[in-house]
Amino acid sequence: MLSQTIEYALRAMIHLAALGPDSAANSETISARTKVPKGYLSKILRDLVVEGLVLSQRGPNGGFTLARPPASISMLDVVNAVGPIERIKTCPLGNPEHVHLCPLHRRLDDAMGMIEREFARTSLAEIFETSTPGRRHCRSLMVPTIRRGR
């Protein structure tokens, strides 16, 4: 139900969040850590840069970093950057006499709204804070890669 693109983008963002503000990672390393195919990852990183969630810097100490602190990036920000949840705004049967959605489409749209609200209220930082010894993050996502300027 959630697209592969969304899950991949969240993996990449969690990895960048794990690096901290002073570190950057190139796409090869992010691909290896997140196990996201490189071509697919490049497209996702491009979308995240365009939407202002990720910064891309060239040069020997360059690479990708989060554009904002993890506490101010929600799961919904990431989802919206790569594949927004499709809401039902008008009758999918194209019925012009519908002013409101019918009860069927209202319920389907409500379910999508529920997911949006849930993702909107969860920041990348909160995902970290819920990590406990019994529920660790994927180790590969958590390992820092390139220290910038060291």
Add this chain to the structure above:
Amino acid sequence: MLSQTIEYALRAMIHLAALGPDSAANSETISARTKVPKGYLSKILRDLVVEGLVLSQRGPNGGFTLARPPASISMLDVVNAVGPIERIKTCPLGNPEHVHLCPLHRRLDDAMGMIEREFARTSLAEIFETSTPGRRHCRSLMVPTIRRGR
């Protein structure tokens, strides 16, 4: 986020529920009412028959009917018949040391669980009962087609 197949299957089921227990509809009529392409609809109806939600009867008064009363068919029954919601059961990164899901995948799976519960507690009959003058059903879904044995 919800597949086209799921939305189409729900349209077809709502139409069959609207016909009542004494009526049947053939696939041409269901296709016209639900505006679901005929080939696509045939595959969906086949899945609904295989999963025991729809009965298919041949002959001049034959056609498709619901196999059970609308009050005993949930939205989740329909979803599961044509395209079950994919839950995350093991680490998508294939991390063998994970006993539990990490906090990221736990949250993604929780969101899918939330949708499942919402759909499980909503029957086709309840969808009807929430129809009000301001929130009518799509008219084409509601029009009975073939009266059986009359």
